[in-house]
Amino acid sequence: MTILIIHLVVLGISLAAPLGPIKVEMIKRGIAGGFWPSWLIGLGGVTGDFLFLVVIYLGAEHLFQHQFVVVFTYLLGGFFLIKLGISNLSKQHSFKQEDMTTTLAPWYKTFFVGFLIALLNPLNIVFWFGVYGSTLQEMTQTMSHSLSFLYSLFILGGIILWNLNVAFTVHFGRNLLTDKFLKNISVVAGGVLILYGVRFIIRFGKEILAFI
Numbered sequence: 001m002t003i004l005i006i007h008l009v010v011l012g013i014s015l016a017a018p019l020g021p022i023k024v025e026m027i028k029r030g031i032a033g034g035f036w037p038s039w040l041i042g043l044g045g046v047t048g049d050f051l052f053l054v055v056i057y058l059g060a061e062h063l064f065q066h067q068f069v070v071v072f073t074y075l076l077g078g079f080f081l082i083k084l085g086i087s088n089l090s091k092q093h094s095f096k097q098e099d100m101t102t103t104l105a106p107w108y109k110t111f112f113v114g115f116l117i118a119l120l121n122p123l124n125i126v127f128w129f130g131v132y133g134s135t136l137q138e139m140t141q142t143m144s145h146s147l148s149f150l151y152s153l154f155i156l157g158g159i160i161l162w163n164l165n166v167a168f169t170v171h172f173g174r175n176l177l178t179d180k181f182l183k184n185i186s187v188v189a190g191g192v193l194i195l196y197g198v199r200f201i202i203r204f205g206k207e208i209l210a211f212i
Contacts, residue, residue: 004139005154011135012158015049015127021081021117021196023166028189029110030170037110038170042163044114046156051119052128053156056136057149071207077120078200084113085193089186122200 016023022045030038105113118124132155139148 004151008135008151008154009158009161011131012155012160013162014158015155016159016162019192020123021084021121021193022114024189024192025084025113025117026163026166027170028186030167031174031185034174035167035171036107037105038167039163040107040110041114041117042160042167044111044116045118046159046163047111048115048118049124049128049159050156052124053132053149053152056128056133057145057152067207071204073120073122073125074200074204074207077122078197078204080116080120081193081197081200083197084117085190085195085197087190089190089194122203 022041026038026041029041132152136148136152139151143151
């Protein structure tokens, strides 16, 4: 069982480690406000992940796997990320050390942004309903359904560990950055989010054309 736990934690870290929309936003918020804004984005993302995990455990994954839902998620996720990226670019002129904390959003709004990114990210859906779905099936062959759910929480544990790593790293490293570098980070973060959004909308267009 120890090997299984390590496997599930590593699986969670492998989901959290790539530089996707959640990590870009964690880094940007962490540079602006330190540990807590960064951590709240990650916590919101983990909450979305937990929702996916529960849906799969309850056997309702077919609702999210429906082609219409997947295609609609590409559209919503694309526009949401583009809006978030444009917001980053529009604020980059005030992204300086002396006025970082004045631009911070309330904690619940920061949390909700992380939650929405996780919920509307098609790549996240692919992981949970593809990789985790098959992992859950394997576990239920050797243990009870309820026990397999408890072991599945170690995946979230891996995600939380990596998010803590990112939040702490950004928190302790942000004071070493110059104002010019902070502005560049904001521009790059906004650009990456917009690229992800455009990518999702293009995928939406391809899926629509496939229906025609």
